[in-house]
Amino acid sequence: MFKELDPILHSQLRLAVMSLLIGVKEAEFTFIKEKTGSTAGNLSVQISKLKEAGYVDVTKQFKDNYPLTICKITPKGVASFETYVKALQTYLPK
Amino acid sequence: MEEKQLSEKESMFIIQQMINRAKDVFVDTGIGPILWGVVITICSLVQFLQIHFDFRLPFDIWLLALFAIIPQIFISIKERRERKAKGWDQDIMGYVWICFGVGIFVVNFINNVAAYQLNPLLSEYSKLAGKTDVINFWTFGTCYLLLIFGYPTIVTGASRKFKLMIFGGIFCWISAIISAFTVAKIDFLLMALSATLAWLIPGIILRRNYLLQKEQHV
Numbered sequence: 001m002f003k004e005l006d007p008i009l010h011s012q013l014r015l016a017v018m019s020l021l022i023g024v025k026e027a028e029f030t031f032i033k034e035k036t037g038s039t040a041g042n043l044s045v046q047i048s049k050l051k052e053a054g055y056v057d058v059t060k061q062f063k064d065n066y067p068l069t070i071c072k073i074t075p076k077g078v079a080s081f082e083t084y085v086k087a088l089q090t091y092l093p094k
Numbered sequence: 095m096e097e098k099q100l101s102e103k104e105s106m107f108i109i110q111q112m113i114n115r116a117k118d119v120f121v122d123t124g125i126g127p128i129l130w131g132v133v134i135t136i137c138s139l140v141q142f143l144q145i146h147f148d149f150r151l152p153f154d155i156w157l158l159a160l161f162a163i164i165p166q167i168f169i170s171i172k173e174r175r176e177r178k179a180k181g182w183d184q185d186i187m188g189y190v191w192i193c194f195g196v197g198i199f200v201v202n203f204i205n206n207v208a209a210y211q212l213n214p215l216l217s218e219y220s221k222l223a224g225k226t227d228v229i230n231f232w233t234f235g236t237c238y239l240l241l242i243f244g245y246p247t248i249v250t251g252a253s254r255k256f257k258l259m260i261f262g263g264i265f266c267w268i269s270a271i272i273s274a275f276t277v278a279k280i281d282f283l284l285m286a287l288s289a290t291l292a293w294l295i296p297g298i299i300l301r302r303n304y305l306l307q308k309e310q311h312v
Contacts, residue, residue: 005105012100012108019109023116024179031178035115063175085109091102 003087006080008053013038013046018081021056021073029069047071055080119179122254124301125169131294133162138286145279163195183253194246201242205235236281240270240288247292258299262292 009015016036021027033043050056055077061068073081100108140155209231220228244266251259269284276284 016112019112020116023113025182027179
């Protein structure tokens with residue numbers, strides 16, 4: 001039986017961000033941008049959606065007088081990601 | 095990367111691809127292991143030469159290890175600033191090496207206290223018994239240090255899946271056992287060899303890999 005896929009995660013860039021963040025404790029915005037190959041504007045929008053869903057925490061700091069955005073996956077984000085992967089497996093041939 | 099709906103296979107591919115890309119976070123510059131590998135190897139070899147050729151430097155060569163903490167602090171700060179992402183085990187590894195530093199300090203402190211108390215007694219016994227081959231406490235001092243060398247090295251090697259470092263750590267433990275049966279002079283040779291195998295050689299390999307990876311990204 002096919003399980004429903006979380007619409008927040010079932011999108012290319014948001015899924016890429018979550019997959020990246022699940023492997024690290026926290027990451028700078030520039031790191032995510034570089035690894036996903038996305039544009040700053042698009043990434044910013046998608047991270048905001050993940051933040052609204054409570055899947056990531058975003059903190060803003062300053063480093064050498066430049067603004068620094070740090071993203072971190074939340075426990076809710078981890079749980080949703082795990083549920084998403086399990087649901088995804090039901091669609092794939094065994 | 096565009097924002098679009100995905101097929102299930104594409105989703106799986108993205109997950110695998112991104113998890114692999116996140117692994118780049120754990121790249122070690124190798125400077126720390128090279129620094130400590132060089133310092134401990136030099137200190138141990140100089141100590142060996144001092145005993146073997148019966149001479150004394152005007153200063154304690156182990157002060158070099160104390161001064162090496164200063165560049166290590168700068169290296170750690172620089173690496174932390176350059177890092178754009180933090181791995182899950184990074185804090186734990188930091189604590190492992192802090193515990194190592196504290197452990198070395200505590201063992202050295204206890205060794206010095208024990209040597210201060212026991213060596214005069216052993217020397218007295220040597221005179222009274224007329225024996226010239228009575229052991230000195232320092233014959234055992236290096237065993238504990240080598241034992242402590244092994245712990246963080248093995249943990250770091252296991253965490254980074256770097257077999258050579260695990261082997262280096264195990265070699266430290268083997269050296270610790272051997273040094274219980276050898277004279278102080280040989281103990282320092284074992285220590286030099288352990289530092290070379292546990293830190294210097296793995297550090298050089300890590301450095302080479304780091305520079306290669308950096309070149310590919312340019």
